[in-house]
Amino acid sequence: MSAPLVLALDAMGGDFAPKMVVKSIKIARKRYPNVHYLLFGDEAKIRPLLKKKLRPYCTIRHTPDAVTNDDKPSQAVRQGRNSSMWLAIKAVKDGEAAGIVSAGNTGALMAMAKLILRTLPGVNRPAIATLLPTIRGESVMLDLGANAECDANNLVEFAIMGEVFARSLLGLDRPTVGLLNIGSEDLKGTDTLRLASQMLRDNAPESMEFKGFVEGNDIGAGAVDVVVTDGFTGNVALKTAEGTAKLYSTFLKSAFEASFLAKIGYLLAKGAMDRVKKRTDPRRYNGAMFIGLNGICVKSHGGTDHVGFANAIGVAVDLVSNELNEKIKEECRHLGERVQQRAAAPAEAGQPVDAVVLPGSPTGPAASDGAAQAL
Amino acid sequence: MSAPLVLALDAMGGDFAPKMVVKSIKIARKRYPNVHYLLFGDEAKIRPLLKKKLRPYCTIRHTPDAVTNDDKPSQAVRQGRNSSMWLAIKAVKDGEAAGIVSAGNTGALMAMAKLILRTLPGVNRPAIATLLPTIRGESVMLDLGANAECDANNLVEFAIMGEVFARSLLGLDRPTVGLLNIGSEDLKGTDTLRLASQMLRDNAPESMEFKGFVEGNDIGAGAVDVVVTDGFTGNVALKTAEGTAKLYSTFLKSAFEASFLAKIGYLLAKGAMDRVKKRTDPRRYNGAMFIGLNGICVKSHGGTDHVGFANAIGVAVDLVSNELNEKIKEECRHLGERVQQRAAAPAEAGQPVDAVVLPGSPTGPAASDGAAQAL
Numbered sequence: 043m044s045a046p047l048v049l050a051l052d053a054m055g056g057d058f059a060p061k062m063v064v065k066s067i068k069i070a071r072k073r074y075p076n077v078h079y080l081l082f083g084d085e086a087k088i089r090p091l092l093k094k095k096l097r098p099y100c101t102i103r104h105t106p107d108a109v110t111n112d113d114k115p116s117q118a119v120r121q122g123r124n125s126s127m128w129l130a131i132k133a134v135k136d137g138e139a140a141g142i143v144s145a146g147n148t149g150a151l152m153a154m155a156k157l158i159l160r161t162l163p164g165v166n167r168p169a170i171a172t173l174l175p176t177i178r179g180e181s182v183m184l185d186l187g188a189n190a191e192c193d194a195n196n197l198v199e200f201a202i203m204g205e206v207f208a209r210s211l212l213g214l215d216r217p218t219v220g221l222l223n224i225g226s227e228d229l230k231g232t233d234t235l236r237l238a239s240q241m242l243r244d245n246a247p248e249s250m251e252f253k254g255f256v257e258g259n260d261i262g263a264g265a266v267d268v269v270v271t272d273g274f275t276g277n278v279a280l281k282t283a284e285g286t287a288k289l290y291s292t293f294l295k296s297a298f299e300a301s302f303l304a305k306i307g308y309l310l311a312k313g314a315m316d317r318v319k320k321r322t323d324p325r326r327y328n329g330a331m332f333i334g335l336n337g338i339c340v341k342s343h344g345g346t347d348h349v350g351f352a353n354a355i356g357v358a359v360d361l362v363s364n365e366l367n368e369k370i371k372e373e374c375r376h377l378g379e380r381v382q383q384r385a386a387a388p389a390e391a392g393q394p395v396d397a398v399v400l401p402g403s404p405t406g407p408a409a410s411d412g413a414a415q416a417l
Numbered sequence: 418m419s420a421p422l423v424l425a426l427d428a429m430g431g432d433f434a435p436k437m438v439v440k441s442i443k444i445a446r447k448r449y450p451n452v453h454y455l456l457f458g459d460e461a462k463i464r465p466l467l468k469k470k471l472r473p474y475c476t477i478r479h480t481p482d483a484v485t486n487d488d489k490p491s492q493a494v495r496q497g498r499n500s501s502m503w504l505a506i507k508a509v510k511d512g513e514a515a516g517i518v519s520a521g522n523t524g525a526l527m528a529m530a531k532l533i534l535r536t537l538p539g540v541n542r543p544a545i546a547t548l549l550p551t552i553r554g555e556s557v558m559l560d561l562g563a564n565a566e567c568d569a570n571n572l573v574e575f576a577i578m579g580e581v582f583a584r585s586l587l588g589l590d591r592p593t594v595g596l597l598n599i600g601s602e603d604l605k606g607t608d609t610l611r612l613a614s615q616m617l618r619d620n621a622p623e624s625m626e627f628k629g630f631v632e633g634n635d636i637g638a639g640a641v642d643v644v645v646t647d648g649f650t651g652n653v654a655l656k657t658a659e660g661t662a663k664l665y666s667t668f669l670k671s672a673f674e675a676s677f678l679a680k681i682g683y684l685l686a687k688g689a690m691d692r693v694k695k696r697t698d699p700r701r702y703n704g705a706m707f708i709g710l711n712g713i714c715v716k717s718h719g720g721t722d723h724v725g726f727a728n729a730i731g732v733a734v735d736l737v738s739n740e741l742n743e744k745i746k747e748e749c750r751h752l753g754e755r756v757q758q759r760a761a762a763p764a765e766a767g768q769p770v771d772a773v774v775l776p777g778s779p780t781g782p783a784a785s786d787g788a789a790q791a792l
Contacts, residue, residue: 114604177667187599190607224562224652229489232565232649258656262664274607275653277599278646281633282654286661289637292552293696294669297689304689311682314672321668 046078049358050130050139053083054108055146057345060084063145064091065348070355071099077359080139082126083108105129109150111344118150119157127151131158134337141338141358143329145351151341152188152332159337162367164374167192168334169200170273170341171207173327174283176264182208182217183261185273186280186330192272194237197221201242202373203333204268205250210364211357212267216249220256220266222275230255238270245380247373287322329354331361334370338362421453424733425505425514428458429483430521432720435459438520439466440723445730446474452734455514457501458483480504484525486719493525494532502526506533509712516713516733518704520726526716527563527707534712537742539749542567543709544575545648545716546582548702549658551639557583557592558636560648561655561705567647569612572596576617577748578708579643580625585739586732589642591624595631597646597654605630613645620755622748662697700725704732709745713737 051067053060060083067079078099081088085104092100107125109118122128127146133139135158144151152168161168171184184204189196201219208217221239223231228239239254246252256265258279271279298308308315320326324343328350332339338361342354361367426442428435435458442454453474456463460479467475482500484493497503502521508514510533519526527543536543546559559579564571576594583592596614598606603614614629621627631640633654646654673683683690695701699718703725707714713736717729736742 175664177664190599222653224565224649258653258658259660259663261657262660271653274599275650278597278633278650279653279657282636282657283633283661285634285637286658287665288634289550289552290662290665290693290697293693294689297693298686300689300692304686307682307684307686307689309682311673311679311686314669314675314679314682317675318665318668318672322665 044076046076047074047359047362048078048080048139049355049362050080050082050133050142051355052127052130052142052144052146052151053081053088054105054126055144055151055344056342056351057145058347059145060088061091062346062348062351064088064096066351066355067096067100068093069348069352070359071096073352073356074359077355080130080133082130082133084126103129103133109147111147113147113150115147115149115153118147119153122150122154128154128158131155131337131339134339135159140362141340143340143342143351143354143358145342145344145346145354147344148187148341151339155332155335155337155339159335159339161334162336162371162374164371164378165199165203165334167196167199168332169203170276170330171204171333172280172330173211174261174280175322175327176262178264180212181261181264181267181269182211183269183271183276183280184333185271185276187273187277188332189273191274192234194234194241197234197238197270197272198241198245198377199334199374201238201250201252201268201270202247202377203370204270205247206366206369206373207331207333207361208267209249210366210369211360214267216251217267218251218253218265219246219268219270220253220260222261222269222271222279223255223257226255226257228254245377247376249373284324291319325350325353327353329357331357331366333366336367338367419451421451422449422734422737423453423455423514424730424737425455425457425508425517426730427502427505427517427519427521427526428456428463429480429501430519430526430719431717431726432520433722434520435463436466437721437723437726439463439471441726441730442471442475443468444723444727445734446471448727448731449734452730455505455508457505457508459501478504478508484522486522488522488525490522490524490528493522494528497525497529503529503533506530506712506714509714510534515737516715518715518717518726518729518733520717520719520721520729522719523562523716526714530707530710530712530714534710534714536709537711537746537749539746539753540574540578540709542571542574543707544578545651545705546579546708547655547705548586549636549655550697550702551637553639555587556636556639556642556644557586558644558646558651558655559708560646560651562648562652563707564648566649567609569609569616572609572613572645572647573616573620573752574709574749576613576625576627576643576645577622577752578745579645580622581741581744581748582706582708582736583642584624585741585744586735587642591626592642593626593628593640594621594643594645595628595635595641597636597644597650598630598632601630601632603629620752622751624748659699700728702728704729706732706736706741708741711742713742 053063105126109127169185170188242252330341340358428438480501484502505517544560545563617627705716715733
């Protein structure tokens with residue numbers, strides 16, 4: 043039997059921690075029998091929860107402190123060196139664990155992970171990526187909130203990291219990638235987006251099929267495997283999708299309760315309805331990846347239960363097993379080489395990236411064309 | 418009987434024009450018996466469609482040209498002076514019509530409307546606003562794509578215009594207003610959003626209840642009556658919501674088709690399902706307002722049918738009847754006065770708007786707090 047894959051779990055993060063974290067191991071254990079868990083947190087609280095059957099696969103690492111949801115990231119970084127979150131991340135840095143999963147404070151987790159793990163060579167900004175349900179299957183979206191404002195280079199980085207993520211997690215050979223915009227034509231959107239699009243057209247890796255711009259409705263339609271955007275837009279889009287799903291199911295619920303016939307119909311169709319519920323269950327898509335860091339770090343939704351947390355553990359296992367970070371490092375190195383080659387031989391390979399002249403400007407007529415045409 | 422309200426219709430705009438435009442008048446006629454329609458377009462095509470019963474309420478104005486969906490706004494403005502779109506807008510400018518409705522090219526319509534009607538005094542940028550379904554009822558959202566990039570002043574303007582829109586169209590006394598952000602705490606998001614929030618806290622009209630920041634999921638929840646955002650984010654959010662609704666209904670449809678029992682259940686619950694369909698019918702929410710212009714201009718979805726176009730006509734009728742633009746002009750004048758008063762007496766009323774010091778910067782630790790905390 044091969045050596046176990048060790049994962050560090052922040053047992054104190056999340057609304058229902060540590061109970062839901064410990065409980066999740068029972069599910070994860072069945073799915074990934076070769077994983078050993080380092081549980082970081084308050085030993086007095088964790089030990090009584092840990093059933094005898096699971097003990098051989100778990101090691102408790104007592105930590106005196108825990109980061110709360112109200113802690114500001116800067117504060118957590120300064121004062122949280124003895125917290126379960128910090129020490130769990132440190133276990134990855136020190137090579138004790140292959141990855142870490144936490145349902146704690148997102149901002150604190152990102153700040154600590156950046157400080158402890160550092161970014162991968164060639165990556166300027168880590169991003170938050172996740173899988174989303176689509177009509178066609180599943181897609182990757184990033185960034186979801188790590189970087190509120192992004193330049194074209196950041197977006198290109200996200201595209202590369204997202205494409206590797208899609209290959210690793212979805213098992214695709216050559217994922218399609220799109221930049222989220224307010225129209226699909228080349229003229230639409232901001233200068234930043236047009237520049238990023240040009241850079242990807244010129245320098246995308248062989249393994250990426252760059253599709254140009256996609257729009258908000260293309261996310262649910264699954265028009266591309268990887269949707270790339272800045273953290274502000276990505277976060278708003280993700281939460282808008284959540285809100286719309288809730289709106290729809292609320293309307294449906296009240297409609298089914300409105301008449302006797304509808305109630306009977308609901309009972310007969312309950313199996314079908316449950317399938318839809320399962321397919322759109324947020325727990326199924328729990329586990330966002332902090333991508334671009336020198337170590338696997340997965341963020342679980344804070345409000346999830348043990349089923350959701352077990353899925354986040356699954357994301358970490360998949361990413362470690364698929365050597366995601368090794369692949370990202372390689373792609374970033376290749377990208378750097380391609381850009382340098384183009385810069386050295388512009389006559390041969392077209393204009394170098396930094397000399398690309400883009401149509402329009404935010405105040406010019408072309409940009410105004412782009413904006414108002416969007417609806 | 419009072420003098421009829423005259424509306425100009427671009428009879429050539431939209432995928433199913435002119436038929437759907439002419440057909441919509443039958444529905445609108447029943448709802449608004451006091452409206453007379455000026456139909457701009459190809460007379461040879463329009464006249465045969467116009468049923469005898471409707472002729473007393475319609476005047477055809479022959480126009481030789483029509484703007485197509487492929488025309489760039491700049492091109493449409495230069496070459497489309499004899500188009501149905503241009504001449505219909507001009508009828509509003511010339512006082513012949515109280516408002517115009519078009520299902521044509523959004524960018525061209527906005528460019529032409531800006532050029533012909535000009536913006537209201539005190540308004541720098543017109544915005545696109547619409548009503549959206551929420552769990553609580555209906556909310557207004559703007560901008561939806563007229564301005565891809567916005568500064569704090571633009572967002573404050575949108576908030577004021579949106580609040581007046583909500584009072585006019587939803588009949589609210591004191592609408593609640595929120596700025597769309599990636600977290601509800603004051604620290605979250607961009608400098609632009611934090612400045613706009615500060616300005617609204619200091620200078621919001623009496624008639625507005627400013628609620629600070631809201632998130633993507635708050636749109637569907639109806640957390641505020643007016644959701645304010647830039648045209649890029651608003652367009653992505655709106656289209657993401659559309660895409661999610663489609664994803665949900667596709668999942669539902671395939672689930673109901675998957676088993677015999679589910680099919681029977683569906684038949685029994687069909688009435689309930691149809692009610693949900695009706696409640697989320699995009700045609701019901703058709704009719705986006707170009708807000709901030711010196712004239713009422715309503716944009717219908719290009720792909721809508723006569724039912725949707727009749728709703729867009731309804732939006733125009735409501736806005737004209739409620740004297741939306743007069744109210745916006747008044748609020749903008751008041752805002753200017755309040756800002757000047759504060760600027761003149763900073764010691765009394767706190768710091769003037771342009772001296773507001775906001776925490777953090779896009780690259781500083783506080784801003785990084787704001788961004789990554791978002792999930």
